[in-house]
Amino acid sequence: MNQSTPPTALDESVLSEAQSASNDTGFGAHLLYVLRANPVTLLAFVLFLLIVACALFGHALAPYDPLATSAGDALQPPSAQHWFGTDSVGRDVFSRVLVATRLDLSISIAAVALSFVIGSILGGIAGFWGGWLDSVLNRILDTIMAFPLFVLAMGIVAALGNTIENIIYATAIINIPFYARLVRAEVNIRRDAGFVRAARLAGNSKLRVLVIHIFPNALPPMMVQVSLNMGWAILNAAGLSFIGLGVRPPTPEWGIMVAEGANFIVSGEWWLAVFPGLWLMIAVFTFNLLGDGLRDMVDPRKRT
Amino acid sequence: MLSVRNLAVGFQTRRGFVSAVRKLDLSLDKGEILGIVGESGSGKSVSSYALLRVLDAGGSITAGEIHYSGMDLRAISEKDMRDIRGREISMIFQNPRAALNPIRTVGSQIEDVLRRHAQASSQNAREKAIEALQAVKINDAEKRYHAYPFELSGGMCQRVVIAIALACNPQLLIADEPTTGLDITTQKAVMDLVRDLIRERGMSSILITHDLGLAAQYCDRIMVMKDGEIVEQGEPTSLFSQPSHRYTRKLVDATPREGDSIRALLPPEARTPEPARSLSTDILLDVQDLTKTYQGKSGPVQAVKGISLQIAKGQSVGLVGESGSGKSTTAEMLVRLLDPSSGSIVFNGQDIAGIAADDFARHPLRSDIQMVFQDATDSLNPRHTARQTLAEPLKRLGRLRKRELGSRIEELADLVGLPNHLLNRFPHQLSGGQKARVGIARAIALEPSLLILDEPTAALDVSIQAVVLNLLVDLRARLGMSYLFVSHDLHVVRLLCDHVVVMKGGEIVESADADSLMSNPQHPYTRELLSAAPSPPERRISARV
């Protein structure tokens, strides 16, 4: 073979190109940068770890049995023994709040996971193949979105029955449109991208192109959505319990505890509702801030 | 009139402070047109924004002086500066469509400027705005007054941008890559208009461009910029005939011009003889009456209206046309990513037009027809390293095992001049030229007999374009491939192709041997294309090969 590539020119330009190419920056370094530049996100990460720890070790850490009643200790304000006070039947509010973390978190994780999977499949198909599939899916999503979503969740739980699984299903259903829409949009903009056409030239079937080449590129914005949705799912589950749908007393759950405490607030026993409410708010707050932080990380405009 | 001394501009980024312009000295006389030429990242656009103090967020002038008609532009207040912008110094931008407010009529946008600088009252603003539109030779100006930017073509939008810039009769016009994204015939019309208006009104102008040929044609003086500094300046003819700086020489060489060979684009020391290749008369690809009809909003749209062409084994055919000519649609059909509406594509004696694009992905001929895409960045999966990208066709179609795979990938990288240590990088860690090499390596991985090149150098700087074009010439000789080279630029196509096909409005208007097409174009459209391309001045005789 006749090796005729002009070596000098190539080497020279490769050298200068290598210099101008951006330096390797790993994801770790980028993460550190984002956390340093944004103390709020750092705070969210710390809170997130704390909440996960509560969910994992809450039962072991709780100072009292969350279900043990004690008539003599009823309605005691916060003190050294009972940090968050006691409720009308003398149960320790702090223990109940702590233990409830696992239940509330599990419900939302399960619901978000379910809607993530179903929404990704639906959105991926609609975004990639388009046509009538896309139109039908869009109409269905429009129909779901035409209900105020919380009301739809209420209806589903009321119709299917008052169980934890049904709260999960209801929460998942009302979240599906968000994922499906997001994936559809992300897939759609990449459908005709050069790398997708190149993948087809390399002998990939359409399904393979969608799953291996397009979908992973849609993951970063999906993760942001997951984080933001987690907070919303927690709020939703608690809201359902608050109006008496879903988790039943005496199971410790934040929504029910706020509902129970609401009756006592006008007589001044504020701690019954305020502590579970605050805890709930902090959990949701954490996921929302985390989602925001993740958005900063994956936003290409902020990455340059 | 304008004098800049020691100007330095920098940007605050996440990696700390980055200096974009280091030391810029510039002076401009009344009535002069000055060209600033440089490749991407040279700081040419940033310098012009700095003159008007309209830098993007994070940017600031760190040193230097800017004097305009006795005023110190760095020292005056923002309020005074606003009076100067549009009134004394104006600017026009690249990407004209984005440069206009999408939800405001063009008439209102011109009126905004007129009234801001007290050039019109509420009574006569409309009249004056229409006059401004007429001044930039917009037909039917009274109707266009009510138009929104999305209703106008790119060239028309650029005329509106010029009308806004010139509405208040400024003394200095800064044009930042004013023809990027426009077709070559539109480019000529817009540039001629700008030059005529500037001369007519006795204005001065700074033209910022990456195209040395364009600058040479329209400017009185050219400054060459690299890495935030001016490396050389002079009159166009002397700059071309006696470039003294090494970088200027490289740029001058890399600018394609009539009559030169492809090796002449490279620096003299790299000009090895062109490799010999064998041309056969066997037909590799025979396309007959190919059409493509899309279902548009208002009825069917015929993008390709029955074209026929042949490519012989080892032959390179250029497919030239402006945007909307149907050349990209044709390329997509030939590479079998898109199903034609009718017609035949006979490849190596087999009609492949009837095989659905979806099925062709698994067809034995798939590895024989490959493509290099227009935008290298877009054509690489952002989550795959260069190695993974190259492995894809080898694994899917070549059925290579692990060990063979690694050595084949490295062999490919060597072939396209990509250093092996870059193989583990992701696209965003590679430069434009490196990404182009990865794209080419992927396309030739399976040693196709037909390679379709869809404007492979359109997004590259001219010096990198020179290297990539030469790489393509070498690869063609080594692997005996046939090329279908799709491009808008006749001068580039000529360098690489034996035969040229010119498309317009979905039809072939001329098809001829490359040399005879260039020297003796038959169709008026071909002639128009040829005359619209900027023709750089002669360069030193010694540079010829």
Next chain:
Amino acid sequence: MVTAITSRQCRAVLGRLAQTVPVLFGVVVISFLLTRALPGDPAAYFAGAAADADSIEQVRESLGLDKPLPQQFLIYLGDLARGDLGQSISTGQPVASDLASRLPASLELTLMALLLSCCLSIPLGVMAAMRPGSAIDHLCRVVVTAGVSLPTFFTGILLIYIFYYLLGIAPSPLGRLDFIYLEPDRITGFYLIDAAIARDWETWTGALKQLILPAITLALFTLAPIARMTRAAMLTALSSDFIRTARAAGLTERKVLFVYAFRNALLPVVTTLGMVFSFTLGANVLVEKVFAWPGIGSYAVEALVVSDYAAVQGFVLAMAVLFVLLNLCIDLLYTAIDPRIGFDAQ
């Protein structure tokens, strides 16, 4: 040319209207199926506590509940066409009139909340976008995120505790008007408007006092999406090329900011408003329960608890129709702002 645009936009709006038909039909189907799945036997309920199996069967027949589901659905559609939403079990009134009397209460609350929220969040978003990364940007982000993280039922209770129990400046959280005031004559059903028409300023103040806490509760929840979208849209608009053109032409900062950037930024914000309205309607259910607000949300909760299917169906339908109408309004608004509508829409 101008007329050409208008007719194109007209077509776009008509097309949008046609799109709502399948959506509305879907809503009817879903609400029908959902309510049939509710536990409990409405026939037994209507027949009364003393009824035996025979009389329950009789009631079932008279209600049409013995027929197969598809036939029941057709009957339901027929009733709908006549504007008959059925009878509520719990109130004994036709659902349509129940909804009509309660809807203004919900709307007054929701609109007040959105008004409050917009007045606060849009300026916040604009300010944050003008100085991204600054202290005000971070503050805005934390405040609105905290707002959307607050469970509305909890915020309501907290506000009641602080302003009613501790400070005593808010009236008791029981409904739209304290009993010491007379209800204004019903014209629109919005107390604030009706009282203003009657020039009864005492009642007006009284109604406002009742309204303010639930409205704040809801508004806090809706700050985040609007402020965030305003910030993002404003940032996008401000970094657009046409802003640079406007600046380079010497336009004043005010003109650049409000006429060029803000009007473009408004487009996505208007879209978000539709989403937020839907969210607020959902959150309304909880807030109405906390503040004993006699709106359709609390009506629905009561109906759900007793499996009052006609009432639930009517409520869901009313909500969906409201939402579809709202989206239509937003699309019309959008068409008014954006001349491109109908041009690049599919």
